[in-house]
Amino acid sequence: MGLGRLDVRERAVEPVATLEVEARRASNTQLLPRVDALLRDAGVSRGQLACVCVGRGPGSFTGVRIAMATAKGIAQALGAALVGVSSLDAVAWHAWAAGARGALAVVADAMRREVYPVRYALDDAGVQRLEADRVVKSQVAAEELAGEGGAAGAGGAAAGTLSLTGDGLKKYAELFAPAGALLPEELWAPTGTGLLLALRAAWRAGQADPFDAARHNPGFLLPVYTRLSDAEENERIRLAKNDPKNLATGVQDVAPRRDQHATMHDTAVLNARADEHGITYKPLDAAHAEAVAAMEAQVMGSDAWNAALVADELPRPDRTWWAAYAPAQAGEGEGADGALSSSAIARPAQAGASCVSDGVSPDDDGAAPTPSLAAAGDGLQLVGYAGGMIVDGQVQILKIGTDPAWRRRGIARTLISRVASDARDLGATTCSLEVRASNAGAQAFYESLGMHSVGKRPRYYSDREDAVIMEGPLQGVIGGSAVSAAASDRALRAVREGGDAAATCANVPCSEGSYSEVSAASAADSEPAPHQVDVAGMHLRVDEAHNAQVAAEPAAKLVRPLVLAIESSCDETAAAIVDGEGNLLSDVVASQIDFHSRFGGVVPEIASRKHIEAICGVCDECLDVAAQRLGMPRLTWADLDGVGVTYAPGLVGALVVGVAFAKGAAWAADKPLVGVNHLEGHLYANKIGAPDFAPPAVVSLVSGGNTMLVHMRDWGDYRVLGATIDDAVGEAFDKVAKALGLGYPGGPVVSAQGAKGNPEAIAFPRAMMHSGDMRFSLSGLKTAVVTYINNERAAGRPLNMPDICASFEAAVVDVQVKKAEMALRQTGAPTFCLGGGVAANPVLRAAYEKLCAKLHVRLVMPPLSACGDNAGMIALVALDRFRQGKFYGLETDAQAHADLEQPY
Structure with a gap:
């Protein structure tokens, strides 16, 4: 970790103090106490911090999220900018600062006998990245680098020799030795200096502004993973096989599987939940390739792909495909979804296949789908599909198609969002596609996702029409606001007026991190209900009755203490604020059910990823609702008296996000931290409907x-x-x-x-x-x-x-x-x-x-709303423990198990 001084005039970051600590799987207990000590030893107060910088990965998934959640909590509580830089770039800059020049490869450990290899060019001016993040087998990476870098052993680097660094060398030094010269081991990990230099480079390149808290809102920042979760990867492998049983490994397709036994452990993609229109979104499977081809012929004309081309796409590791289904024979919509169909005409096996073009026939009349669209014998009717190819940090949309009879249901928007979300996890940061020059409707749709025209391809389509090339940041395409609009305004207001040109910039590294996520508002055909706020693809559940009560009643009296509590023990990200009389001023929940349902249960890795996406937005909304209840223009972390958080029991990967975030926010706002046993929270939940309830x-x-x-x-x-x-x-x-x-x-x-x-x-x-x-x-x-x-x-x-x-x-x-x-x-x-x-x-x-x-x-x-996991019950426990002075320290960590009988 490092502490740096910002110079606005020179866009420079001068290191003031740095510290590297071997966490050894204890990042959550080590990180914040070390940050606190670093500032204290340097004589810097928390109020002097102008921005927070964090390594965004790729690296250890858990480590990435610990640093990211901690940094989010600090930045959000301070109203400061949160800037993410690549952890691999930080390693390269560390080597540069130590005098390395020439060709460099950073080889970071990705587990599973895989590495994150990225090549750089280093000269006196600085570090230039030559390729995007990716994950490959260590043997493959070693062979690639050996072929490009020549062979000088670890004994020293001659001119033109490739230098090697990165923590992947701890496991694979022998394997990579033939590729070049290994730098000294003390240069293999990210350092505070490396992070500060990476921040400086981003600032000078215009990619970051440490003083712009609105641009670098903490809710926008997410980790880089470069791969999907194991559950998602295994699902894609299974669905790429053209076998009807892969559509449902349980008893979902009852008629075709009467000869098969059910088990308690069956899971299936048919568990995916339908939306309010009865439409289910799932990764595309090979059994529906024929249905895709049939729809292609219907909406893409001469630019249509056949079933073989579609099926060939599915097993490719750099592809992601999603489909939308409705129950067979379901009622059809009216009108043609002409503006929302796109198609690539280049062969998918080639790089040029990434170009997307609109293929809507001008005479689409909204007719009912042809029978062939309900193929595969699973009782589902294909109503839309989309696919993309991830290459060099960009997802190039290959196809977007929707059934002409199913317009105005937000299908295209949801499909492209799912593709973009997968691409983000695979390391992409931008999105591109191609669309017919004559299709103004499609262009307007893509512009609503934050994309813009960057050029044309003359006579691109089979009928010789030009294609408009459109490109934009991935975050806009993903959709679903990561933070509320009010929260964005809050961040803007929180930037200190007349900031010191030499203000302090805190850096919270480890080998972990995040990257920016800015989401566009949903279009009218896919907006959530008025009582919901969309956060990272999850709807925040804010009780309608509570909202009506807030609107009808006069503002509540401010009774201290005010305690904000966070719950993240499983698959709900929640936050609530309670006042000194035990009144819940706000109680907000973001549910992940839609992300887990197709797996038949909660997937811990997905749960943890979703918590890091949602936690800032949930807390922002929690503060906004409480402010409304109190009749205040806004409520900040500084206005609180304490911060509570569920620390156990539950899924460790989920708990650790809430705990790290809460610790960071409590530390930054200088508020006491209160740990809460999740099970005790369920006991207190009875007070939500009956405030007079008390033991025995x-x-x-x-x-x-x-x-x-x-x-x-x-x-x-x-x-x-x-x-x-x-x-x-x-x-x-x-x-x-x-x-x-x-x-x-x-x-x-x-x-x-x-x-x-x-x-x-x-x-x-x-x-x-x-x-x-x-x-x-x-x-x-x-x-x-x-x-x-x-x-x-x-x-x-x-x-x-x-x-x-x-x-x-x-x-x-x-x-x-x-x-x-x-x-x-x-x-x-x-x-x-x-x-x-x-x-x-x-x-x-x-x-x-x-x-x-x-x-x-x-x-x-x-109440029924308080039966499941929620933060209201955690806040009530935290209030009692706050009054008793039962506070937790900065070394607090999440625990999978906790004894309800044991005092804590």
Whole structure:
């Protein structure tokens, strides 16, 4: 990490102090304390910081996000610019500062026997990057560099010899030695000096302005990964095979798969959730190549691709293809989507194939799609597709096509956004395409995505019409505002007036980082509902009733302390603000369900990536809503009294983003940090609907990760009476839903089906119902349901989905109620409560109402909106802990597990 002094006149960054620390998988405990010490030793206060600079990767995914989240929190709380620079560039500049000149290759470790190799040219003037970020097998990279750089061993570099550096050499020094001269090991990692010099270079090149907080809003910055998550990569490999079973590896296609067995672990792309128009977006699979070709013939005319060309594209590692589907025979829209079809006429195997051209026939009349568009026998009708090729840091859109009968549903916008989002993860920063010169509508559409004309290709199309070349930053194409408009205004206002020309610039490196993400507003045909704010492709859930209440009531009185809390333990990014009376002034949630549903469950790596995308926007919206509630023009981090955050339990990769961000913001704003146990948050969630609720009580915690009965003897004094010995209730619902092909998440869909069925139709087992204790077991029940499904299929009988769901649900509820009654009688508690996502289940809630009425016990249940993960419940815990002075230090880290009984 480094501290530098900015000189506006010279656009120079003078290093003041630097520090390099070997984190050894402890970046989150090391980074912020070291930054704090660096500033303290240099005599620099946090208020003097003009900007924050962070290495944006590529590098260790977790390390990248720790540095990025910390830097985001610092910059957002200060209202300062957050500038991202390449971690590989920082290594190159470090070598330059040490005297290296000539050809240089940085070889960074990418794990999986892969590296990030980038070549540079170094001279006295500075460092010039020669290629974009990419990830390749170490053997391939070594052979490429050996072929280009000659061979001088590690003994020294002669004139013209390629120099090698980067932490990848720690593993592969022998492999790369024939390619050139290895620089000394102390030059292999990014340093504070390297980051400062990279920032200076970006400033002088006009690519950054350390004093422009609006341009470098923290919400715009994202890591560079250069590859998709493992789950996405494996999905693409599977879908590229032209095998109908790859469309659904579960029982989703019931009719074609009557001879196959269902399992609890089935996942499928058919789990993808449909939008409000009934349209589902998924990576394109080879089984639909014929349908794409049919639509090509319909909308692209003589520039259409055939099925073989489409299928040839799918397995290519530098390609990304997405498709939009509607249920077969679904109602069609009206009119032709003429402006939204594009096509490349060059062969996809060639570099020139990246050029996109509009191929809409002027006589498109909005007719219904031809039958051939509903190919593949999976009950889905193709209504749109898009594909792109990633090369040299740019995604070149190959195809965009939408069915003429499905206009005004935002299909083209969503498809190009999905392609661009994948391209971003693969290292792209810009987007280009080609469109017919005569198609003003298509050009206007692309301009709305931030693209502009950069030239023409004469007589490009088969009918000799010219093509307009359009190009723009990738962030505009991705869509979905990373920060609210009000937040952008806040950042602009937060820039200190009359800043010192020699202000201080803090640098928060490690070998991690991010890159800019600026998103354009959605077009009218794809805007979220008025009560939602789109953040990084996720809709923020802001309760409509709460909004109406805010508009109708007079401004709330400001009662201190004000505590902002952050929740990121799984797949919800949430933030809330509570006042000194326990009133929630704002409670905002960004859900990732749409990103996980097609995998049949939460993918930890995707969850972590989405948290880093959404967290700034969520907190911005949280501050804006609270300001509105208080009748204030704006609310800043400086106006708060404390910052709370969920530190455990949960997915470590998800938790670490919230913890690092909260630590950075609390440190920058000089506010105390309060750590919160996520499970305790679910206990407090009951206060959201019943502010007078207080222990003693028995609480049933039922969610996707937990099933337990807790005796609340007092706030902070809990005893677990019994817990599941295997699977949680929510997990059982999800896996049964998978086995039945009902999608993810399983709770709502199983409940909806069960409402139409007979709960006594099938005698599923009630495991441990008579065990004499308060433990639970769901594994046997799941197995029984799957066995029943397979037996029914083997007998050739159709599955009665409603009866299966209702009977399964009854088996779960019966055991839950039996154990709850035992707990109430044993403890004598006067109150019974619920917590966790499954607490929203209507059958369970109704059963508990009957039980509590029978036992004359008060029943307190959280509002449905507070059953799942939310920050409101975390804020309520944080408020109590704030008052008790239970603060956490800068070394705080996320924990996967935490004992609810153990005080913290």
